[in-house]
Every structure is written in C-alpha cells, then in structure tokens.
Amino acid sequence: MKMKILRSAVAWAFVAMVILTATVIQPADSYYWDTLFPFERVMDELALKRGQVVADIGCQEGFLTFDLAHRVGPNSIVYAVDIDPAVLAVVTTESERMQLRQIRVIHSDPKDPMLPAGELDVAIIANAYHEMRFPAEMLSATRRALRQRGQLAIIERDAEDGHPRDNYYELHKVPKPVVVREARKAGFTYIREVRPVRQGDFYFLIFKNL
Numbered sequence: 001m002k003m004k005i006l007r008s009a010v011a012w013a014f015v016a017m018v019i020l021t022a023t024v025i026q027p028a029d030s031y032y033w034d035t036l037f038p039f040e041r042v043m044d045e046l047a048l049k050r051g052q053v054v055a056d057i058g059c060q061e062g063f064l065t066f067d068l069a070h071r072v073g074p075n076s077i078v079y080a081v082d083i084d085p086a087v088l089a090v091v092t093t094e095s096e097r098m099q100l101r102q103i104r105v106i107h108s109d110p111k112d113p114m115l116p117a118g119e120l121d122v123a124i125i126a127n128a129y130h131e132m133r134f135p136a137e138m139l140s141a142t143r144r145a146l147r148q149r150g151q152l153a154i155i156e157r158d159a160e161d162g163h164p165r166d167n168y169y170e171l172h173k174v175p176k177p178v179v180v181r182e183a184r185k186a187g188f189t190y191i192r193e194v195r196p197v198r199q200g201d202f203y204f205l206i207f208k209n210l
C-alpha cells in the first residue's frame, strides 16, 4: 500500500514538473512568431548579417535572442535586454548551455535599456512595447544606442486607436499609428511595414535612425 502511494506521489510530481517546465520555458503568447512572423523572415527583412550588433529589448526567456545569436555569429554581440531578472536568468543559463558567448544579458531599467551608445545595427522590440511604462524614454534611449542608419523593428499586437495611452498597457496591445507617432517623436524615420505570412493581429514596423 505504502509503495502504491509512493509511486502515485512520484507520478504526480513528474506531471507537475512537466507542466511547470512547459509554463516556464514556453512563451505564454508567442503564436505570432510561428504563424505570422517566423524568426528567419524577421531577420531577412532586417537584412541581418554576420558580425552585426543587435539588441532584443524585452527579450523575456530569449525566444528570438538565440536565433539572432546564430545569425550574427560568434564575433558579434546580441544584447538580451529585460527588466525582469528571472527571465534573464533563463537566457544566461541557455546561452551558457549552447555556448553562445556573443549573448550579453542586460538587466535594464524601465526607462532605459542601458545599451552602449551608437553601437547597434538593429534593435528589436517584439511584443514588449505595450508593456513599457515609459515608451518615449525607451525609444529615445534606443535611438541613442543605434548607429546612424541603424534599424528599429517593432512587432506588436494591433489595437483600436483613440484610447488614452495608458489603456494600451492594460490591453496588452498598441495601435500601429500610436507606435509610428511615438517613434517619429523620438527622432526615428518610418521606413515600411512588413506583411505577416498570413492575416493576423500583429504588425511589424521598421524604422531607421537617419
């Protein structure tokens, strides 16, 4: 009887562990990568090359970071930036496991990605802009981190325009015109929109620091 209870406890512990691992490691809401903007397509549209310096701002557990690191190669830098130390711990562990020494983790400030000035070729903010409490400060600081002609990519879920700005934080989405307005105000030049692979509620905008 005792053996049966023990076996059952072990089985339940295993199930709990599998569920926990899936919850921690899997992105909660990242269907947009697979169905709308596959990593390769995002990197191709940005013409990302070996040796380029890139930042994944709001990287979470690094869903995009590792692919970026493979694309730019070992003699480059991928800054993995987030305000949440718990997700960055996952990025650090995974980078070490995969020996991707080009990944540099930055535990940033909500107003500042804390990136070195004028170094980046590309900055990507994917499904994270809506979470930023200080979007104007974040965009200005990101622009300072870019080289001249460096690109900013924003991938975000679309929303209806015209709500008070703070509402978009609660809604977890930001209208395209709001992003374009705010990026222009921070000094970026709007270049173009990349169409998703199929119809969806996320958009992908490219700006430049001209």
Ligand SMILES: C[S@@+](CC[C@H](N)C(=O)[O-])C[C@H]1O[C@@H](n2cnc3c(N)ncnc32)[C@H](O)[C@@H]1O
Binding pocket: 027, 030, 057, 058, 059, 060, 061, 063, 064, 081, 082, 083, 084, 087, 108, 109, 110, 111, 112, 113, 125, 126, 127, 128, 131, 132, 133, 134, 138
């Ligand atoms: C939904 S996740 C995005 C995940 C990832 N970029 C992707 O698309 O797979 C949003 C992330 O943005 C981070 N974040 C929120 N505000 C931020 C800020 N001001 N600077 C940097 N990261 C921020 C959160 O901690 C969270 O990890």
